Amino acid sequence: MTTHDGQQDLPQGTANSIVPGxxxxxxxxxxxxxxxxxxxxxxxxxxxxxxxxxxxxxxxxxxxxxxxxxxxxxxxxxxxxxxxxxxxxxxxxxxxxxxxxxxxxxxxxxxxxxxxxxxxxxxxxxxxxxxCAAITALSAAGLPTDRFVFEGFLPAKSQARTNQLKLLAERSCTTVFYEAPRRIVDTVSDIREILGAQRQLVMAKELTKTFERFISGTPDEVLAWLNENNAHQKGEFVLMVAGIQPTSTALPADALALLQELAEVLPLKKAAAIVASHCNLKKNALYQAGLSFTQEK
Missing domain, CATH: 3.40.1010.10 (Tetrapyrrole methylase, N-terminal domain)
Known part of the structure; x- marks a missing residue:
């Protein structure tokens, strides 16, 4: 049997067999x-x-x-x-x-x-x-996971790292990075400088190992923990950055009230679509605002 692209559709093998080639x-x-x-x-x-x-x-x-x-x-x-x-x-x-x-x-x-x-x-x-460290960390971070971007490792050089972080300024979804111990303090400091002192972070350290830790908070709070003890800067890190918070005040109060009511009984995407059609508003803006409702529960 052959797939549409010409590749042979080989058997996947059972739990006890290996397929040659x-x-x-x-x-x-x-x-x-x-x-x-x-x-x-x-x-x-x-x-x-x-x-x-x-x-x-x-x-x-x-x-x-x-x-x-x-x-x-x-x-x-x-x-x-x-x-x-x-x-x-x-x-x-x-x-x-x-x-x-x-x-x-x-x-x-x-x-x-x-x-x-x-x-x-x-x-x-x-x-x-x-x-997979990224998925393992994200599953326990307490940040939105309906949409996320995995960026791998940030650039090692300061200017390149700063330029990369600037691209996240308006990103509304969670961003996941890997980071080396020798750069973790500099990276969190750059996040504070570029994305602001109130941007929420979750740092996962030494996943599945004896000293596994999740540190949540603002960049200053994460930096305080890292600088508390030199041992805190050792190990392997997954750094997760919350997306920019929706500006719900730009949306009419009655639309937000209806969205919150519908979100109690419907999936958020469907509730946002209904309110967007009814109130002539952008569905994505309503969806982003609705994330704050679901996070508060």
């Missing part, structure tokens, strides 16, 4: 080694090769689960050459599991070049669900 995208734990699926372990054990961002790091995981599959490195500095080699091996029938140091491959990690080359050569690519 297939690249598997395998998420690995972001901290707690128990956070790996049974399927991921079976793929890692059954594949012919594991392509790893850092084989030394991955070997610790493999040793923990007594997996002896051969590994090779695939990182930012060798991905072009390794991708070409792996495509040939996949075409010859080998199965390959792609992993990064932690979380889901390609999400601010290597793998894009390999996956693109596999798609270009009609090689089957099978993604496994699993750990």
């Amino acid at each position: 297939t690249l598997y995208i395998v998420p690995t734990p972001i901290g707690n080694l128990d956070d790996i699926t049974t399927r991921a372990l079976k793929v890692l054990e059954g594949a012919d090769w594991i392509a790893a961002e850092d084989t030394r790091h991955t070997n610790k995981l493999l040793q923990h689960y007594h997996i002896k599959t051969r590994t090779m490195s695939l990182h930012d500095h060798n991905e072009d050459k390794r991708a070409a080699m792996l495509v040939h091996r996949l075409q010859d029938g080998a199965s390959v599991a792609l992993v990064s140091d932690a979380g889901t491959p390609l999400i601010s990690d290597p793998g894009f070049v390999l996956v693109r080359k596999c798609r270009e050569n009609n090689i089957n690519v099978v993604p496994l669900p699993g750990a």
